[in-house]
Amino acid sequence: MRRGALSLTALAVALLALPATTRADSLEEIFDRANHAYFQGDYEGAADGYRELHGLGVVDPDVAFNLATAEARRGRYGTAIQHFERALWLRPGDEDAREGLESARAAVGARRANAQGEAEVDEGPPLGEALFGGLSRDLLALLTLLSSLALFGALTALLFVRRESVRLGLGIAAPLMGLVLLVSGAGMVIRNGWLEEGEPAVVLAERVPLREGPEAEASERHQAREGQRAWILDDGEDGWLLVRVPSVGEGWAQADAIGAVRP
DSSP states (O other): OOOSOOOHHHHHHHHHHSOTTOOHHHHHHHHHHHHHHHHTTOHHHHHHHHHHHHHTTOOOHHHHHHHHHHHHHTTOHHHHHHHHHHHHHHSTTOHHHHHHHHHHHHHHHHHHHHHHSOOOOOOSOOHHHHHHTTSOHHHHHHHHHHHHHHHHHHHHHHHHOOOHHHHHHHHHHHHHHHHHHHHHHHHHHHHTTTTOSSEEEEEOSSEEEEESSSSTTSOEEEEEETTOEEEEEEEOSSSEEEEEETTTEEEEEEGGGEEESOO
């Protein structure tokens, strides 16, 4: 649980979207009240406060982390996993959030094992996320820009330089810069979700039917479990989402049972 002040970036973004009568100190007050409720053991009140900040447009990794922690205390592990994932998306490499995520996954697995004798739950991120999840999108963009400039410079210099020792150095540097450009570019593609088939999400409820169509009367295709990863493929009408859950299948689920990772 984090007690620090909201980041200046989060406050600025939120205030741009709020009426002029809403002040930065009121957002801080909500954050402080939520933190106070948490330390008083009122985890529901704390979670409500952090959700209020989300509703006011605050996008902040500490708010996401604190909400996840409060929800884990309430035993709402699917929601905790959703917001630990969000905290990591907002602040890659956050070890506290990663540890909290692993603990929430373990807790939902243990609860399932105690209740039903099975504990199948997602244990780790996809390969691309594991490779690049600790690098921010800004850092990857900077590496891509610098490596592309360095590669262009090396190739251009090869056209004009005549000294063999310098040409040899440029000939070694150019492929290395090309490799850095390839890797950082791939990281940008993965971290920005440009190849993803939908919006990353988490199953929030213990059992979520995936139906043939966006209505309660539609036949059930599959059943997803709390804490599992999902991809939101389409927003339907009347509170339904078309989702795909890896290793389970695809179908329509009620929107309140699926939580998007990205704000």
